[in-house]
Amino acid sequence: MSNVIIVEETPATEYRTLALSREEFIDIYKKMLEIRRFEERVEKLFLVEGELIGPCHLYLGQEAIAVGVMKALRDDDIIISTYRGHGHALARGVPMEKLMGELYGKEIGTCKGLGGSMHSAMCVEKNIMFATAIVGSGIPIAAGIGLALKYRSSDNIVACFFGDGAATTGAFHEGINIAAILQLPVLFICENNQYAYSLPFTKSFAGKNIAAFASGYGLRSYLVYGNDVISVYKVAKEAAELVRENRSPVFIECRTYRQRGHGVYDRALYRPREEVEEWLKNDPIMKFSKKLIDSGLLSQKELEDIDLEVRERVEKAVEESRKAPVLDFEELNKYLYASR
Amino acid sequence: MSNVIIVEETPATEYRTLALSREEFIDIYKKMLEIRRFEERVEKLFLVEGELIGPCHLYLGQEAIAVGVMKALRDDDIIISTYRGHGHALARGVPMEKLMGELYGKEIGTCKGLGGSMHSAMCVEKNIMFATAIVGSGIPIAAGIGLALKYRSSDNIVACFFGDGAATTGAFHEGINIAAILQLPVLFICENNQYAYSLPFTKSFAGKNIAAFASGYGLRSYLVYGNDVISVYKVAKEAAELVRENRSPVFIECRTYRQRGHGVYDRALYRPREEVEEWLKNDPIMKFSKKLIDSGLLSQKELEDIDLEVRERVEKAVEESRKAPVLDFEELNKYLYASR
Amino acid sequence: MPHVKVMNLTREITYAEALNEALREEMRRDENVIVFGEDVAVIGGAYRVTKGLLEEFGPQRVFDTPISEAAIVGLAVGAALMGLRPVAEIMYIDFLTISIDQLVTHAAKARFMSGGQVKLPLVVRTQYSLGRVHASQHSQFLAPWFLNVPGLKVVLPSTPYDAKGLLKSSIRDDDPVLFIESGVLYSTKGHVPVDEYLIPLGKADVKRAGDDVTIVALSRTVIEALKAADKLLEKGIKAEVIDLRTINPMDWDTILNSVRKTNRLVVVDDGHKTGSISAEISARVSEEAFDSLEAPIIRVNSPDIPVPSSLQLEKAFMVDAEKIIKAVIKIV
Amino acid sequence: MPHVKVMNLTREITYAEALNEALREEMRRDENVIVFGEDVAVIGGAYRVTKGLLEEFGPQRVFDTPISEAAIVGLAVGAALMGLRPVAEIMYIDFLTISIDQLVTHAAKARFMSGGQVKLPLVVRTQYSLGRVHASQHSQFLAPWFLNVPGLKVVLPSTPYDAKGLLKSSIRDDDPVLFIESGVLYSTKGHVPVDEYLIPLGKADVKRAGDDVTIVALSRTVIEALKAADKLLEKGIKAEVIDLRTINPMDWDTILNSVRKTNRLVVVDDGHKTGSISAEISARVSEEAFDSLEAPIIRVNSPDIPVPSSLQLEKAFMVDAEKIIKAVIKIV
Ligand SMILES: Cc1ncc(C[n+]2csc(CCOP(=O)(O)OP(=O)(O)O)c2C)c(N)n1
Ligand SMILES: Cc1ncc(C[n+]2csc(CCOP(=O)(O)OP(=O)(O)O)c2C)c(N)n1
């Protein structure tokens, strides 16, 4: 499967040669930090305050992927997200209080409190058309979005996020084959964080890597180091343009790591400690901030100021969500059908 | 995908060098002819006599595959068949009147008339444990059979037949991946007859060929010319032994052609005429009988005698089936549960 | 008298042809309507319902898919999210089991769980093949499941006239519609107007008026119920035959009004008895019209065994006019 | 008084622990029993029902599978055809929609359609998560569908005692069993005998005797029904609470006998009302005990909308003791 394009880390020395302004670097950093602080706060709200309950899947450790990919897309491109979608939503610019409000089950939430954490990324205003809690199911749906885009001769594309676990579902296979057969403008983004719940990737998938496998369907496929936001961005940029121009699917597998348990309550003791430590050493935000400093784009102080501002915004989102009302149960019926 | 082993036609000159006795050659020929004459008779019973009705999928043109594979297996190896299963059943030695009886919906049928043509191959006596009418569904079931064989440390294997259309189902993907991950003794046999109903293979499957694709799961994979019974036999023999010894799955794709419509009523006008003619010129029985004569193993007269005998047996099966009774409706309930 | 027919502006066409006309008209009317599924384009469908559509509307709007039922409905979900009006075909309702995650857990819930952010104007057309010697794996009547899926609309037409009018409304509807055809009815003929017409979803149809007993039926069993009503009339029993047309939403008013008039109810459908559509109707009518009932409600269904393949056995398995008559006679 | 407990030879354990014991005992008893599914081995299941099995029985008998629900049930079908007794776990009943082809079109029909040639002693364990703020895609109560699938047996235990005894019988049963657990009940405690026992499939259990009204419930709603019965007693109403335990086959005798005694019936389950299990019970009781009924049968169900995520809204959505009490009061 020699036709997989492998992209490793981008050194700081390259930063100044990229067609990215300082503002853009700052924006990338800010987005990553928003996700980080948001998720850390959510984790506390579940485990310490006990104020939130239910299933919740944190994006900690994968920030570079959502931010790198979104940066490479146009705002009017379509996104299909998952139950691990907070990162996708924030990277796309979904207001924090709408996202947090959804976790609180409140009317101000993206889904008016009807979806909860697992569907909170769904935000049509921001062209996130679906956030599924069923592993793999977003893939054929993304193909359908691609079908509509192609049919309408739109020059938009759809980016579909999913995990390594999705690669073993029938929906993955059927969806990618049909996108390839019909030549649909879909960018598939597999966030291979090494685990599907407790199952390590090597015990889940019989193929070597998912990108190689996708190339078996005739898709151009990339395998990128997913803890480097700039590498992800570069690959996604190239891939998105190919999809846009050729109106045919492209596949990106990002190697990354789920820094926490599968869900917020999972302590994930099934992971070897050295493995966890190794990946934590390669934390995407640590890596990126170091390179920003090394390349002289931002100072330590500036990074800290961003952090303060972000933390404040997270806290504001929590407070707004706490105060907000819950939808009236008697009114729920009106969200069932579009026509009666 | 260089790791696909491609096997073309076996020339007549090789016949004498194979470890097959004359009796065995005769038996192979007889089995192929049994299928041919049986199916031709069934076709007439549907289209001319109108005596049979309902869905029925003929095996005409694919005889070399069922016969070549069965010859390579042990009688106590397990088979998973499909709705296009008459050929598998006859090659396995299911008595003609049981098979024909099933088509007639009679109590003497393999399934007592409850299954009909699409399930008629199911014959536990002959270790055909299932014949599914749902495309692709036999693949995970075969994995389950393999699981049981492995668990019991049996030295049997299971051979699972399916068509090119199955390769686009989720069940195919999930089933093969799981067989590979769990290392189960399954021999997958894809009869690529170029069509899934009206859909030509090239419009169905985005990969180059199915064997190459299966090799992406780490399976040893063969692509064999399926209209040559001896080539199929040789490949299946080698593959079956590998499965038996390594307790891990192997994949065979057989290139062949569906000589008739998808079902018995389908005139299949969607196929290019030259394509049909080309493949008819390469009819597996014509090919084999010519080589048997060329290699001096059998004379034209001997072949004709076999034909007469086979035709007689088919006619006897028809007559027996006509006379046989239908199950009593009031008794059907007893076939529902094994324990009450 | 062909002259009269022309005056009525109808012609006799088959159920399959009526469906085909509905698709054709809606595709002409709205270019958001697209059609796909297995074998629907080049050969025009396993049962020719989509015949000629590829020729008229081209391969962008009518195309064949691989055998990938989950992806077929997934495609419809995605396309509908973007405002297209996909009409996806699942060749047999039995294969819909492979698409149920997309249909039930996605299509039916997307609008609600997103707080009303999206709508999904998609139609999944399929058919049940009971009565065609197709055996257990190809003869299931799975409609009752979808009665229990809020967010979905479910339609089962019984005549060419209904098939056309209901399919057109289903395509125009802004919610996901499961449109279940009856395989044995494809070749049945009936009068269908030349002019365009629609039949609203969620309204039952009184196919025959009567005072003595109400027979509620749907799809194929409507035909049997009408035959039964004919024979019952010979015995002096006037049966009212209600064709449900859609089971989700269900037209309770029409059913309840009829029962309040006749005081007797027989419910008929092609499913296994236990857990059937008939069960819901029986339960609801008991709840809401308990005092009107002068006899127990009787359900006429298939027995609780899979469908046997043998011609004779399948016939014995199925609901028919005779079984309906027997049920009616028990309570009048 | 712990002393008394020891005399009775029971201890208090949770529903999840009871299930775990059942698996353990059956695996010790019969080496044909194997357990697999997502996350069942290394971590002992998402809800720890299979905890410790890998350690005791090793990776040949207890193993994790990839996320491939169709293949998981397919594996079970194949293994059962060969005489193993696989117990496959589908983590949420919502994901069972992906396995339905294997469960319904294969497992449930294989014996019948082969003319009795094979048997399929498999168990598919799953759970429904209503009541845990899991939102629309993870809170479905799909049990009613399987009422309509002849060939399948369907079990829904309500207490630790029942959970253990019924799971053991399910594993020993020679037919495919769908074993539906209730997620919110996993942590509930109850007395379970130290000695081995079995509970037969197909038999309902009178959890509380009474003369004034029959309340039929299952799974989680049994607990609510018992709470309701307590409160009703304070008002002088003696309710008989029947726990169905299995819905396929259904124990009609127990239900009908009770209704013939109390003449009043309330049916409760966790499904959407339309097309619910309650509908079948209501219909059947009306048919068979019409003359015994002194009031309409009332069903207590969830409304016909998907499950909202918000804690408060989910609570309002669900059946509880109060709603049951209201229903009872309407008819006594
Ligand atoms: C079809 C299906 N099966 C099982 C689950 C339960 N489940 C939710 S997430 C998950 C693991 C998914 O792993 P992966 O795809 O790698 O994504 P990640 O959680 O690592 O982001 C599982 C088993 C589900 N939601 N859907
Ligand atoms: C899941 C499923 N989808 C669709 C069908 C209808 N159908 C039956 S056979 C068939 C074509 C199968 O083609 P292939 O797998 O190549 O086998 P062949 O018929 O050529 O032997 C189709 C579409 C089915 N039986 N099952």
Ligand SMILES: [Mg+2]
């Ligand atoms: Mg993962």
Ligand SMILES: [Mg+2]
């Ligand atoms: Mg084929």
